[in-house]
Amino acid sequence: MDIKQICVNAGDAAVKMAALDSETKNNALARIALALIENKDRITAANNDDLKRSEEEQLASPLLKRLKFDEKKINDAVEGIKSLIGLEEPVGKTLLSTMLDDGLELYKVTCPIGVIGIIFESRPDALVQISTLCLKSGNSVLLKGGREARETNRVLADIIEEASVAAGLPKGWISLLESRDDVNEMLKMDEYIDLLIPRGSNQFVRYIMDNSRIPVMGHADGICHVYVDSCADVDMAVRVTVDSKTQYVAVCNAAETLLVNEAVAGRFLPALKKEFDKKNVEIFGDEGTRGIIAAKPASEADWATEYLDYTISVKLVADVDEAIKHINTYGSGHTDSIVTSDRANALKFMNLVDSGNVFWNASTRFSDGFKYGFGAEVGISTSKLHARGPVGLDGLTSYKYKLIGDGHTVEDYAANKKSFKHIKLDKTI
Amino acid sequence: MDIKQICVNAGDAAVKMAALDSETKNNALARIALALIENKDRITAANNDDLKRSEEEQLASPLLKRLKFDEKKINDAVEGIKSLIGLEEPVGKTLLSTMLDDGLELYKVTCPIGVIGIIFESRPDALVQISTLCLKSGNSVLLKGGREARETNRVLADIIEEASVAAGLPKGWISLLESRDDVNEMLKMDEYIDLLIPRGSNQFVRYIMDNSRIPVMGHADGICHVYVDSCADVDMAVRVTVDSKTQYVAVCNAAETLLVNEAVAGRFLPALKKEFDKKNVEIFGDEGTRGIIAAKPASEADWATEYLDYTISVKLVADVDEAIKHINTYGSGHTDSIVTSDRANALKFMNLVDSGNVFWNASTRFSDGFKYGFGAEVGISTSKLHARGPVGLDGLTSYKYKLIGDGHTVEDYAANKKSFKHIKLDKTI
Numbered sequence: 001m002d003i004k005q006i007c008v009n010a011g012d013a014a015v016k017m018a019a020l021d022s023e024t025k026n027n028a029l030a031r032i033a034l035a036l037i038e039n040k041d042r043i044t045a046a047n048n049d050d051l052k053r054s055e056e057e058q059l060a061s062p063l064l065k066r067l068k069f070d071e072k073k074i075n076d077a078v079e080g081i082k083s084l085i086g087l088e089e090p091v092g093k094t095l096l097s098t099m100l101d102d103g104l105e106l107y108k109v110t111c112p113i114g115v116i117g118i119i120f121e122s123r124p125d126a127l128v129q130i131s132t133l134c135l136k137s138g139n140s141v142l143l144k145g146g147r148e149a150r151e152t153n154r155v156l157a158d159i160i161e162e163a164s165v166a167a168g169l170p171k172g173w174i175s176l177l178e179s180r181d182d183v184n185e186m187l188k189m190d191e192y193i194d195l196l197i198p199r200g201s202n203q204f205v206r207y208i209m210d211n212s213r214i215p216v217m218g219h220a221d222g223i224c225h226v227y228v229d230s231c232a233d234v235d236m237a238v239r240v241t242v243d244s245k246t247q248y249v250a251v252c253n254a255a256e257t258l259l260v261n262e263a264v265a266g267r268f269l270p271a272l273k274k275e276f277d278k279k280n281v282e283i284f285g286d287e288g289t290r291g292i293i294a295a296k297p298a299s300e301a302d303w304a305t306e307y308l309d310y311t312i313s314v315k316l317v318a319d320v321d322e323a324i325k326h327i328n329t330y331g332s333g334h335t336d337s338i339v340t341s342d343r344a345n346a347l348k349f350m351n352l353v354d355s356g357n358v359f360w361n362a363s364t365r366f367s368d369g370f371k372y373g374f375g376a377e378v379g380i381s382t383s384k385l386h387a388r389g390p391v392g393l394d395g396l397t398s399y400k401y402k403l404i405g406d407g408h409t410v411e412d413y414a415a416n417k418k419s420f421k422h423i424k425l426d427k428t429i
Numbered sequence: 430m431d432i433k434q435i436c437v438n439a440g441d442a443a444v445k446m447a448a449l450d451s452e453t454k455n456n457a458l459a460r461i462a463l464a465l466i467e468n469k470d471r472i473t474a475a476n477n478d479d480l481k482r483s484e485e486e487q488l489a490s491p492l493l494k495r496l497k498f499d500e501k502k503i504n505d506a507v508e509g510i511k512s513l514i515g516l517e518e519p520v521g522k523t524l525l526s527t528m529l530d531d532g533l534e535l536y537k538v539t540c541p542i543g544v545i546g547i548i549f550e551s552r553p554d555a556l557v558q559i560s561t562l563c564l565k566s567g568n569s570v571l572l573k574g575g576r577e578a579r580e581t582n583r584v585l586a587d588i589i590e591e592a593s594v595a596a597g598l599p600k601g602w603i604s605l606l607e608s609r610d611d612v613n614e615m616l617k618m619d620e621y622i623d624l625l626i627p628r629g630s631n632q633f634v635r636y637i638m639d640n641s642r643i644p645v646m647g648h649a650d651g652i653c654h655v656y657v658d659s660c661a662d663v664d665m666a667v668r669v670t671v672d673s674k675t676q677y678v679a680v681c682n683a684a685e686t687l688l689v690n691e692a693v694a695g696r697f698l699p700a701l702k703k704e705f706d707k708k709n710v711e712i713f714g715d716e717g718t719r720g721i722i723a724a725k726p727a728s729e730a731d732w733a734t735e736y737l738d739y740t741i742s743v744k745l746v747a748d749v750d751e752a753i754k755h756i757n758t759y760g761s762g763h764t765d766s767i768v769t770s771d772r773a774n775a776l777k778f779m780n781l782v783d784s785g786n787v788f789w790n791a792s793t794r795f796s797d798g799f800k801y802g803f804g805a806e807v808g809i810s811t812s813k814l815h816a817r818g819p820v821g822l823d824g825l826t827s828y829k830y831k832l833i834g835d836g837h838t839v840e841d842y843a844a845n846k847k848s849f850k851h852i853k854l855d856k857t858i
Contacts, residue, residue, distance in 0.1 A: 015783070098802050100795075100802065104795075114783065195814060213638060215644070235836075236835075239838055240836055240838065243840050247838065348448075351448055352448060357829065357830045358831055359834070360832070360834065361834045362832050362833070363838045366533075371529065371839075371842070372535055373535075384543060384624075385815040389828075400785055400787055401801070403787075405795075407664075408669075409676070410800075411676050420800065422802035
């Protein structure tokens, strides 16, 4: 089937997906979970083929780890689906209701977006998460996974399609694309696809944005900051900084730059250095930092670098305002945290740092759909339009205005025969 | 000042705008309203220059009408500002609060988008509406109005800037661009501008989308439908159809295509024709329509045409499903209305028609920010991402996640020392 036909089918299916009730969608999710368990051997066999081929192709070890989809990861995926079933129905929620005039009622109601194209890395669990989030939110989905996971993805997409269609979902709601050519074709389908979510490198997300008219939701990069304020508890500041930097260095919400208030630097930095040394964290510091602890000199470029490694840049600042200014200049709008016991500074930081996730006395590593209680996420958005931060079910819905009248015409209002009342209601449709 | 410097200033101002309290913003709005009244003569004098020049350039009469900004229109603008002052504060609203674990609370809070670029037609009232909506929602704004309104726009932007800065707003939050070169420069400023809202022809909106990396919110066109169902009240159907088509033909929410259920066509179409004839509405009909009333033959192209005139295309359909299918194929996702006394058909229509505004027994002409009670609108979005339908204050805001902890680290959860509780709170921050 060519990409255009796949898109047309996905669009036809999307109309039917939008009309499904909660029970049908949750039944389909339950059948998918069951089918994953029943097909464990088939899935792990396909995954072993992928692992073997990738090892031969000398795929780096962290990537092999992400590619692996063994019994434990299948069980995790099943648990994820179960928690998704328990989440509130995202479609048909009334966000606003207003009586415009007697007998004329306006409702703002959530609905699916339609057809979503998602391009993701070689992590089979991502396929399960993404497709089930799209199912629950009533969207059709075109999936393109990493080449390395080819066999696993085929088996998973087959299982999910078969189980969901058996549960009453329309054929065509889920499709797997396989080649780069397919992706390039997909980018041209702005008539059929409502949203693209690319996951991957900055360069890759940029490429998608520059080569498609379809709206793109993606994060460009994750240059996250911890700012240690003058009146921070030093122990807490060390704990939060170490966790933000080292708990998992290869992810977008790991801290890359540490900003330290000059007033606390003399006490804080040596204590931090001790912990960083245990984990072999390399430090690039500005002049002030290097006056207190041993560090390599940081250049301007360091403030704009996403290391994704046991490396951090450190800068002294005079106050919270300088920290905010630095973050809004060099940050990527992802996640930034202040450690302080001063409430006013904390509120200022959270209000004025222009990022999707702004934290007070907590590790940057908390910005994540699962940790936020969204069930899972399709990605983390650093855009300020539509969805921002971890994108779960809410970010996969749109809304429409439903107006119910009794033959109302605008001319009556234009001619001043009637006038609007605009009374807030508390009704659902 | 070059465009880049204007953008940098707007960005600096945006940080301050985001921190303004309600009172400061409402005071600024009140001073703007007062300044408009005090400067009536200056405004109308400038507008007379624009009108005179445009008449000499033989601008079409409907466009001259829109360009005119006389005392009555100034008073309307002032009334609009007063109602905006009365609207709920859009920034700092808590949309969600969750206790992730003991002492770890997550808040989803609305915030301004940042810097918004708006390109609009030669209607001076649009400048006042757009800039005051941006003010109330805490955004900086770059305005580019139509060439014909040059003098009026200069005076209005001056007055608004002066009055608002005197009330404590940061200089640079509002800037007026004047040339096409300025616009082309602006399109490159994706580093500084968060959102572009182009108002104008399809072609123009497309041009902006194809020539900028900045996210664009705009409507492509307005091909709106009325569908008269089998069990529609014929009188009501005539009333709603006539209003949808003729109340104001030059606007995007006027109906362009009428779909009529075959079962009611014999009674409805002759009654409609009588009313349409009084207003000289030209009808393009399919074969079935032409079997009942006199009409020119409609071609496939008519279903996809936005006439913006006293012209309508008419097609018979077998049932509500065919109507939905036709609308989702040829419509533009703007506004579509069903006239029926059958609740099930109405709900089906409103759920499955993939448009921002779906109406039951009401004229398509109701889709409008003022009529919806949003105070005013910056435009009507046919996109399904971010804002859909009339875009008022809500569409000019984003949100951020604020997480407040007590030194919480992710490692404690990864190591199973702690686990998430995810308890819904009803708290604001």
